[in-house]
Amino acid sequence: MADTTATATPDTVTTSDDGIRRRDFLDIAAVSAAGIGGLAVVFPLVSQMAPSKDVLAASSTEVDVSAIEPGQAIKAVFRKQPLFVKRLTPEEIAAANATPTGSLRDPQSLAERTKEGHADILVTMGVCTHLGCVPLGAAEGEVKGEFGGYFCPCHGSHYDTAGRIRKGPAPTNLEVPEYEFTSDTVIQVG
Ligand code: FES
Known part of the structure; x- marks a missing residue:
C-alpha cells in the first residue's frame, strides 16, 4: 500500500x-x-x-411462571444477579394503577413495566438501585415495606407493588430487564 x-x-x-x-x-x-x-x-x-454460544446461553434465563401463585414471587438468577419474578394479586395491580405516575420519583406505569396481557407478572432485578443490596419482599414472610412491594434494609428504600421507588434513597425503580414470553407460561430473560 x-x-x-x-x-x-x-x-x-x-x-x-x-x-x-x-x-x-x-x-x-x-x-x-x-x-x-x-x-x-x-x-x-x-x-x-462477539460472545460465544456458551456465553449467550449463560446470559439468558428461562423461568416457568405457571407455578407462581398470586402474591408470590420467586428468586432466580440472571447474569449472576438476583431476579425477582412476581405474580401480582388483583389488589396489588389496583394499588399500582391507582398511583398517579406524575407523583413518582421515576414515573412509570405498571403497564410500562409489564407485558401486554400479562399485567400480573412483574419481572425485576432484585438489586436495589441505591447501592445494590438485595431488597426483601420476594420470599414468604419477608418485609415488603410501606408500599407493599419490596423493602431494601440497607438504607431503607421502599418499592411499591410495581417495583417503583416510593421512599428512601434509591434514585430509580427496580430495573425491569429485557424479557419476553416464549409461551403463555414461560419467560426468557435476556
Ligand atoms: S442499597 Fe438499598 S437503600 Fe441503599
Whole structure:
C-alpha cells in the first residue's frame, strides 16, 4: 500500500482526456487498498469480541411462571444477579394503577413495566438501585415495606407493588430487564 503511494512520482502525474489525473487515480487506489487492509484488521477483532454460544446461553434465563401463585414471587438468577419474578394479586395491580405516575420519583406505569396481557407478572432485578443490596419482599414472610412491594434494609428504600421507588434513597425503580414470553407460561430473560 505504502509502495503504491511512493511510486507516484511527478513523472506519473499526467492528465487524461477526461480530466482525471493519473496521480488522482494512484491516490484513490492507495486509499482503497488501505481501506481493505483496515477491514481485514478490524474483522478478526470484532469476531473475537462477539460472545460465544456458551456465553449467550449463560446470559439468558428461562423461568416457568405457571407455578407462581398470586402474591408470590420467586428468586432466580440472571447474569449472576438476583431476579425477582412476581405474580401480582388483583389488589396489588389496583394499588399500582391507582398511583398517579406524575407523583413518582421515576414515573412509570405498571403497564410500562409489564407485558401486554400479562399485567400480573412483574419481572425485576432484585438489586436495589441505591447501592445494590438485595431488597426483601420476594420470599414468604419477608418485609415488603410501606408500599407493599419490596423493602431494601440497607438504607431503607421502599418499592411499591410495581417495583417503583416510593421512599428512601434509591434514585430509580427496580430495573425491569429485557424479557419476553416464549409461551403463555414461560419467560426468557435476556
Ligand atoms: S442499597 Fe438499598 S437503600 Fe441503599
